[in-house]
Amino acid sequence: MSKVASKQILLQGNEACVKGAMLAGCRFYAGYPITPATEIMEVMARDLPKAGGVFIQMEDEISSLGAVIGASLTGAKSMTATSGPGFSLMQEHIGFACMAEVPCVIVNVMRGGPSTGLPTQPSQGDVMQSRWGTHGDHPIIVLAPSSVYEFFELTVEAFNLSERYRTPVIILVDEIVAHMREGVVLPVEGDIEIEERPRPSVPPEWYIPYGDPGTGVPPMSAFGDGYRHHVTGLYHDVRGYPTTRGDEVEPLIQRFFSKISRDFDRLQWFDSFHTKNALITVIAYGCVARAAHQAVKEARGKGLEVGLIKLKVLWPFMRRTITKVLDNSRKVLVPEMNIGQISREVKRVNQGRCEVVTLNKVDGTPINPPEILKVLEEMYP
């Protein structure tokens, strides 16, 4: 995605998300008010109808994602946004979208939890819920922006990925990035690649709605386009009809995983700073990556050989990228605004390669650069 020389504008993170969604072709939004995600709904309510789309405020978050999935089944790119408690309510429908392979985008502006928690304060506590929140084995794609521009950019990419793989895509963003205002230069239409879901190219009588065309992603027809078929949350055969046959159930779930895992290489999205020859590498995401960036700069100023990997994709976990980091560092530091969620994954991948240090903060305030710098100095070999 290249930036063009257009005007710089001041945008809030949540507003940038809407801009990205509109550019990606979002034409349906259903939501329910919740702090700190509400601005996404408010801006959608204002802008989407003018762009020919549909906005609706539903009676809760369950119905919001239900309506989003329904709209997507008619061919409309659709999204919703929420925060912790609403995200908990959406879990069953996230599973439905995985099972029925319905593209949709769900933004979770994280607040402190569990329960009502800290509605107005930042957190990164939903990393594991975004991976495993709905019941049953399933793959999921989760993106994590760390700036207003990235929130815009990753919203576009969330739509692209959800269309490409016919899967729900979750954007996990913290309250700081969502409410922060930054000057950004947005790309314009035509300058940005927009992907569409694969459509059937065969006549309706030849259409196999859940067959594998070789890519792992079956072409998706829209309701009303003449390709009448059945969509269900039950395990189904290639025609979409419910089945309990082991030789139909297992291939389906295996295809769910393989359609994304075959593209792991394409999903290694990160930024690195000073990682060459770094003795310590910080692994961070979201607003914490911003603090880590500042801390690494200051540490370099003091002569410490430290670097930073900023993750933009949280799930599927970037094992390949992280393995390289672990191989090339003496120690890694994983600062997070939770009790330790991504650090568990780093340790899982680590398998004795190097020492993994964690820095966890769950008091509702952001991790700041001096806190990271202090730990870097203490752990410096």
Added chain:
Amino acid sequence: MKKTGHLIHEYLRSSKRFPHIWCAGCGIGIFMNALIRVIDRLGYRKDDVVLISGIGCAGRLPVYVDFNTLHTTHGRALTFATGIKLAKPRLKVITVMGDGDAIAIGGNHLIHAARRNVEMATFVINNQVYGMTGGQCSPTTPYGVITTSSPYGNPEPDFDICRLIEAAGAVFVGRSTVYHIHLLDRLIGKALERKGFAMVEVVSQCVTYSGRWLGLDSAVEMMKWQRDRSIVVEKAKRLSEAELKGKIVIGVLVDKERPTYHEECNKLL
């Protein structure tokens, strides 16, 4: 009326592995038959019809029928229906739910769909029991009835679905039993043709469970029970609340005009 063979070949999915999952004597098949018959009479294109259901015995209905069909999550069928209708208004959106699906877990969506008045027809097949899970009491199980989850008798009063949805603002509310098949056909037709949110409660029989709880041994007994307890709304209006106790009031209960959600939105922008 067209021959049954025509309806079977035109509307039932030959590619689906029949037989269906319903017990012998179940009322859902009678409703499905009526729905297909009325849609055929109204001449809708199959490509334009979306049939949506929730979870439970009634939730299995769409898979057998050759429309755009969607079997959603428990209680949430109307939320998917809302998204579909708003995103593609030209589609004919029909939702089928059971009593537990529509009134218990999905009660909130049902009242808001009625209030919102997005154009769609909703059919609640009320067999007074959770059939698929083995005969537990539902919000429409009569007071005092013994079920697998009320072994000492149901301590709760039952819900009047139609009055609830009338209060929520539906423009069309009707009730029939599967015994009163001609009335059922008429109500289905009216609901499908209404602008706005239309709901029909279809009182049905679960021979396997609610029949057993009510002491009725067969589908025939249960349908006679429906016949004997039913009273048409015109007659019911002349009776007192006490006289109507235990009766099933059937017919068109609400029929009024109100702008749909689409019409209201179009006024604004």
